[in-house]
Amino acid sequence: MLLRIDPASSVPLFEQLAASVRAEASRGNLREGDRLPAAREVAVSLDINVHTALRAYQLLRDEGLVDLRRGRGAVVTDRVAHYSELGEAIPRLVASAKEVGVGVQTLTAMIRQEYGS
Amino acid sequence: MLLRIDPASSVPLFEQLAASVRAEASRGNLREGDRLPAAREVAVSLDINVHTALRAYQLLRDEGLVDLRRGRGAVVTDRVAHYSELGEAIPRLVASAKEVGVGVQTLTAMIRQEYGS
């Protein structure tokens, strides 16, 4: 499990952490039943507050990627399969956008627009 | 030109307005050389501040979708073609995400992650 964050980035720490976990899922490095390191443990190793680490985990729980239970930790659900599926489709779209010079902000805005309608 | 915004939405007004213009572009309703209504005009008809309308236009300028000039207004550039291209690819990905129950926030986060790497 490679979890990285960049304290200098403008992206919130908890989002970076969640994204880092998703990336592992997209690459197929996570399987149903796998257990993520404890929030307290992650907080120490990344030098962030426990609440921040927990918030990332709670975000992933809201998405359904992990189950959270006291004493047991964060366990990957069966939904991890969907993430690796999208892990193939997404790079294609991103490549197209980059080719024609459409930025991240614009692309994500267009997706939100499409999703909402 | 159908420009709509929802004051009740949590999405910033200027982003909604910009998205509304992009949507027109994606649908092929805008062509190179077309002129958008004046910011002050849009502000009045949508009942928002001029700065808010202007900020939307400046966002579109930064994207390269329009050229902005004093006294002349906002003119659509040749990049509009790319927007209608993506207007076909994006719905496919969004449909896939919806099928497997992946939300907007998650999807856009994954795209940012992919874009950045």
Added chain:
DNA sequence: GCATTGTGCTAGTACAAATAGAACAATAGG
């Protein structure tokens, strides 16, 4: 010249992120 249109500057308000401390509840394992 004069109206139109975008730009710059300034500022108030509100919201979100991150940190912190403390107490609590469920689970796992010896």
Added chain:
DNA sequence: CCTATTGTTCTATTTGTACTAGCACAATGC
């Protein structure tokens, strides 16, 4: 059964940023 582990809940503070807005200014077009 007991204990350590792990997430949950609550309150609070600090800090930074986003959004909106008002006013004066500058460039363009007719």
